[in-house]
Amino acid sequence: MSAGAGRRPIGVFDSGMGGLTVVRAVRAALPGEDILYLGDTARVPYGSKSPRTVERYSLACQRFLLDRGVKLVLVACNTASANALPALAAASPVPVIGAVEPGAQSALAASARGRIGVIGTLATIGSRAYEGAILARSPSARVVGLACPLLVPLAEEGWTHGPIAGLVARRYLSELFTLDPDLDTIVLGCTHYPLLAEELAAAAAELAGRAIAVVDSATAMAEAARAALFGEAGSPAPPPAGGRGQLGVFVTDATRMEELAPRFLGEGLQRFELVDL
């Protein structure tokens, strides 16, 4: 219903449920906005698929949201952002915001000396998308990347605090500091990682013996969405009378929904709808 006037929602899609961390950040930054979320849970993970397949699936997700009249598309999935953003932007009449550009911008804003470490999935790190985006803005920056395959299942299990999360965080970050002992900023380049932000920040500070900035692309995307809708200096629209904007959640497979959704959203999910793309 892209012709509909009046209130139009923000669209967010992801390969799975991790993108609900982006929804959570958008709701915090723009509480009055309605949001439609699509998790392509039947085809998760995108990270092990070819770039052409990721592009095809991403276009189908975006089409689903555009058909429902969204005024803005947020590509929560880092793999989709790294592989499909040009095709998505070309196919959309409304602005499309990926995970990588806002994350890169946020890292540069936080970094005092431009020494940045990026952690993400194998596919995201392999794409070197964050490195490209950071160096395009700041050629003198130095970027190292590390894939951290245990962090997604840790977040999904809900083991986000305690000895296992702490040991895994220290093990990965000690490897990251080996790649660059002088890094001052770490980018959480995966939708799941904000759940582990506390353990990661603690491990980073402990390993470095100094404060390390930890930025996540979910928060950065919410800020980019606010800027796209209201301008850099604008203030968000007030929430509608009676409370927050509506959230509609669609998934392509319902497995583990009740378990996973609240972890990433940070609150219970009233209902969701199963759809076939």
Place this chain on the structure above:
Amino acid sequence: MSAGAGRRPIGVFDSGMGGLTVVRAVRAALPGEDILYLGDTARVPYGSKSPRTVERYSLACQRFLLDRGVKLVLVACNTASANALPALAAASPVPVIGAVEPGAQSALAASARGRIGVIGTLATIGSRAYEGAILARSPSARVVGLACPLLVPLAEEGWTHGPIAGLVARRYLSELFTLDPDLDTIVLGCTHYPLLAEELAAAAAELAGRAIAVVDSATAMAEAARAALFGEAGSPAPPPAGGRGQLGVFVTDATRMEELAPRFLGEGLQRFELVDL
């Protein structure tokens, strides 16, 4: 070359590289045999795909091996075994051995009181295939299952010993013992888990305060292969003059091959070939 006479290889296929634990077990049990291995690494993991898709991919893998004249097919992947074995057996002129039946048989042989815990991926545990196979043979057995999503990335990272592996093993197994405090046998129902067998066995013994049998389907499949080729009481053919049988490895995507293959095979891999199914 199914018409070829003389030496014919054993075929093994898997959704990825984990099935090399089955190759390792077969080479230990039947050192003289030639083996062809196919890892469908471009489409890994099968666990998140629909049963129909898993069946279609599995049939393509088996066809690839049959076209190369294998005399026996081992379905190393538990998801493929749980979802596609009837279709695979119907489509093959040679015997087809899955992971579940041998693992179930091995568990019952090891269990004194028929109290069996199965650990595996979400898809394998969700299918309840081990439970079905165990109860079909021994209706008085009691079977509990637990998905352990962190164990695959732990094995792939090579973090198979030490504090993280120990803590993760204890955490999962304490949950398994909550489901049945009296279990006496644990089945490692995933190709990756044999790499973690020592930590899992130690954690199980510590939690139970008594010896717990730990059986893995890789070893059980190798025994089933020996029985299929030489009969229950038969002895394997001697290795050919000059050493062990040949191993040919094919994959559909080469990502992380050099890193992962030796972990599961237990020795270096001389070469592999990239194929398109």
